[in-house]
Amino acid sequence: MESSAAGGDLLDAALIEEAAKKSALVWVRGPQGPARALWHVWFDGAVCLVGGGAGEQPLDGLGLVHGGSATVTVRSKDKGARLVVWPARVVEPAPGGEDWRRAAGELQGKRLNAPDAEQLLQRWAAHCRLLRLEPAGPAAQRPGAMPDGSGAVPPLPSPAVTRGPVPSGLPARRRSGPRRTAR
Structure with missing residues (x-):
């Protein structure tokens, strides 16, 4: 029989995954600066995002580094309010590697209005950063446990x-x- 802590972890994991799959944006707070809204895809157990290069979402000022930490906030799709906040471990796959190619392929399908759709992956590999934000613990905030x-x-x-x-x-x-009326 599972302990209640392990059951809570499973519920948190399911909530994090489902919320991230349904939301088009997540708010990411790194060790530096305020949280920033970023588009993403949920792929292989993590939020994957790309940015930092010309024409892509800015990642500068967040302090996101490989092996570092971040806090991810996901909103509810129907209400638009904060649904879950969770700690994440930042992983930056090597450009061109197998993990990078798989995540980039998923992101490419969600990238809207790319000016160079045919050369998108090459531009990302040369000029951008692809990051995976992997859940690194139970949700800090969730329904029933909000500040x-x-x-x-x-x-x-x-x-x-x-x-x-x-x-x-x-x-x-x-x-x-x-x-007032005139008399």
């Missing part, structure tokens, strides 16, 4: 802000309340 706070962080500073003075050409705001 009380929202987990939201303030936006990063950016010159593309929308707060500022109201342009003088706009009409003044009307007061709320009943309309």
Whole structure:
């Protein structure tokens, strides 16, 4: 008979796999910087993603290195809310190796609007990083074990802000309340 801890691990593994298969994006937090939304595929027991080169999703600033760790957050497909958060071990297969080719083949099928679809794998091998984020323990957050706070962080500073003075050409705001009629 299985212990409850082992049963919990099996449930966590099933939840992680099912959530990652259904979600188009995962949020990955490395040892550095804030979490970043990245497209991926679930393949062979891990989240596989590619990026870091021209025309691909950015991986810089996350500190993801072979043998390192990361935290992966997956949202619920139907509600869009955080569903599961789990620790991951980062594995970077050698470009052109058997593991790399198999994962790259899966990713190639999900890559949308590639400008060079025929040369995509060659470009990835030369200029990008392919990473596998393998589950490295039980889920830190899951249904029934979520933190009380929202987990939201303030936006990063950016010159593309929308707060500022109201342009003088706009009409003044009307007061709320009943309309006054002229007599």
